[in-house]
Amino acid sequence: MVHREGTNSNWGLRGDVPADRLLQAIFNNRHEGLVVVDSQGVIGQISESLVDVLQKSQNYFIGRPISETCPYFRRIARVLRTGSPEFGKIQAISGKSVMVDYIPITDHGEITGALAKVTFLSPQYPGEKRPAAGKGRNKISGGHGYGVKYNIDNILGSSPQMIDLKETLLKIAPRNSNVLITGESGTGKELFAQAIHAASLRRAGPFVKINCAAIPENLLESEFFGYEEGAFTGSKKGGQAGKLELADKGTVFLDEIGELPFTLQAKLLRFIQDGEIQKLGSGETFVSDVRIVAATNVNLEQLVKYRKFREDLYYRLNVVNLNIPPLRERREDITLLVDHFIDKFNRLFKFKVAGVSPEVKTIMHRYSWPGNVRELQNVIERAFNILEGNIILPSHLPSSLLKETVYTGEKADHPIASIASALNKGQTLEEIMDQMEKLVILQALMISHGNKAKTAQLLNISRPGLYKKMSKLGLT
Numbered sequence: 145m146v147h148r149e150g151t152n153s154n155w156g157l158r159g160d161v162p163a164d165r166l167l168q169a170i171f172n173n174r175h176e177g178l179v180v181v182d183s184q185g186v187i188g189q190i191s192e193s194l195v196d197v198l199q200k201s202q203n204y205f206i207g208r209p210i211s212e213t214c215p216y217f218r219r220i221a222r223v224l225r226t227g228s229p230e231f232g233k234i235q236a237i238s239g240k241s242v243m244v245d246y247i248p249i250t251d252h253g254e255i256t257g258a259l260a261k262v263t264f265l266s267p268q269y270p271g272e273k274r275p276a277a278g279k280g281r282n283k284i285s286g287g288h289g290y291g292v293k294y295n296i297d298n299i300l301g302s303s304p305q306m307i308d309l310k311e312t313l314l315k316i317a318p319r320n321s322n323v324l325i326t327g328e329s330g331t332g333k334e335l336f337a338q339a340i341h342a343a344s345l346r347r348a349g350p351f352v353k354i355n356c357a358a359i360p361e362n363l364l365e366s367e368f369f370g371y372e373e374g375a376f377t378g379s380k381k382g383g384q385a386g387k388l389e390l391a392d393k394g395t396v397f398l399d400e401i402g403e404l405p406f407t408l409q410a411k412l413l414r415f416i417q418d419g420e421i422q423k424l425g426s427g428e429t430f431v432s433d434v435r436i437v438a439a440t441n442v443n444l445e446q447l448v449k450y451r452k453f454r455e456d457l458y459y460r461l462n463v464v465n466l467n468i469p470p471l472r473e474r475r476e477d478i479t480l481l482v483d484h485f486i487d488k489f490n491r492l493f494k495f496k497v498a499g500v501s502p503e504v505k506t507i508m509h510r511y512s513w514p515g516n517v518r519e520l521q522n523v524i525e526r527a528f529n530i531l532e533g534n535i536i537l538p539s540h541l542p543s544s545l546l547k548e549t550v551y552t553g554e555k556a557d558h559p560i561a562s563i564a565s566a567l568n569k570g571q572t573l574e575e576i577m578d579q580m581e582k583l584v585i586l587q588a589l590m591i592s593h594g595n596k597a598k599t600a601q602l603l604n605i606s607r608p609g610l611y612k613k614m615s616k617l618g619l620t
């Protein structure tokens with residue numbers, strides 16, 4: 145090895161590490177990601193680990209503005225403007241939780257660029273296989289089999305609301321505070337509860353769920369606290385441990401907490417205050433160390449107001465609140481979720497569905513999704529069961545979607561505006577007319593809930609004529 149003392153003195157290095165090698169080592173480190181932009185925010189370098197996570201090629205990024213190619217790093221614009229670094233920003237990129245440092249690059253006091261340095265926080269960094277071990281580690285004894293299946297990487301969403309929520313999740317998970325997760329049905333409350341446990345210091349301990357709505361009221365108390373042998377007729381020999389005991393050193397997930405009967409609310413409150421459990425039919429008390437994550441899709445504050453839910457318990461549970469917004473308030477997540485569920489069902493059904501048609505995309509982006517992500521998942525699964533080709537078309541959607549997205553005249557842009565923009569894009573009269581025809585036919589299809597005979601009638605054309613037009617316009 146040639147020893148060249150004095151080279152690289154700018155880097156403060158002694159020895160034989162040339163600067164380009166050093167940079168290469170930094171860029172190829174798979175535990176971290178790096179992206180470098182010039183003063184205009186145009187990407188000059190991006191590390192392979194980041195390219196992998198973003199699932200694109202390096203060429204896609206180099207020479208293009210970072211604001212267009214990876215909007216996750218929107219803070220870099222501020223760093224370029226102000227010249228002040230920002231450290232330790234926790235965010236999620238393509239479902240991976242990461243911490244980002246933004247550092248300006250200056251030359252004689254002038255800002256010439258900036259870099260974002262990304263540390264992957266997820267248990268897995270790109271390119272690494274998930275360890276096979278750990279399955280069942282979170283299961284509790286007694287054959288209940290409750291454990292966590294999900295962690296933060298399974299929560300998909302790149303909308304600002306979801307990025308904020310995941311940031312909050314990572315911040316609060318290591319603490320022991322109780323968490324109340326609120327949100328409409330199907331928004332992912334259980335997913336979040338599991339992800340909190342998985343990101344907490346209790347993750348090696350059990351995750352135990354109690355569904356307060358699914359268990360009859362007279363059995364709920366023993367479900368929570370357990371019972372001694374002979375506590376009641378029909379009680380098991382040897383008694384039974386309650387879920388609060390089984391969750392010791394772990395997390396208990398109280399689902400549908402709004403359904404908890406009033407009498408049990410007082411007992412739960414007492415447990416939260418002193419951590420003590422007294423089994424049914426026993427005079428003794430013992431301690432169990434659990435963190436409570438509760439979830440509800442009803443407005444607990446309303447229940448408190450109408451004296452259906454104890455105010456003191458509400459405050460004990462609601463130390464931290466995670467409110468998951470409905471899907472219709474974060475429509476930018478729809479595409480990501482659709483792709484995810486198509487992948488999932490392709491694997492499950494051994495299909496090769498390539499995606500949804502542009503019309504389906506429009507319909508999905510306009511629909512109100514009262515059943516949220518669960519409903520979206522069901523819609524995709526249903527389409528898989530009826531489609532023939534490899535594209536999901538409007539005719540594969542349930543009528544509820546088609547019915548609701550009928551044009552009301554308010555939501556859509558003015559047609560003249562879209563004609564002007566089409567002309568500006570250089571489209572011809574024929575192309576524009578085709579698009580208009582397509583829109584009219586689609587609208588008629590929606591009004592008729594996909595019924596072709598009715599659609600033809602509505603348009604005053606023959607049924608074969610409708611089919612001909614539909615196939616010409618790529619609607620079948």
Ligand SMILES: Nc1ncnc2c1ncn2[C@@H]1O[C@H](COP(=O)(O)OP(=O)(O)OP(=O)(O)O)[C@@H](O)[C@H]1O
Pocket residue numbers: 298299300301327328329330331332333334335336441517518521
């Ligand atoms: N952000 C998300 N990314 C991926 N999958 C999601 C997301 N949100 C929800 N899901 C999926 O949607 C389904 C419903 O989620 P979950 O059971 O957590 O909802 P919930 O809020 O508990 O609903 P409910 O109030 O009806 O119990 C699950 O299959 C879940 O995996």
Ligand SMILES: [Mg+2]
Pocket residue numbers: 333334399
């Ligand atoms: Mg649920």
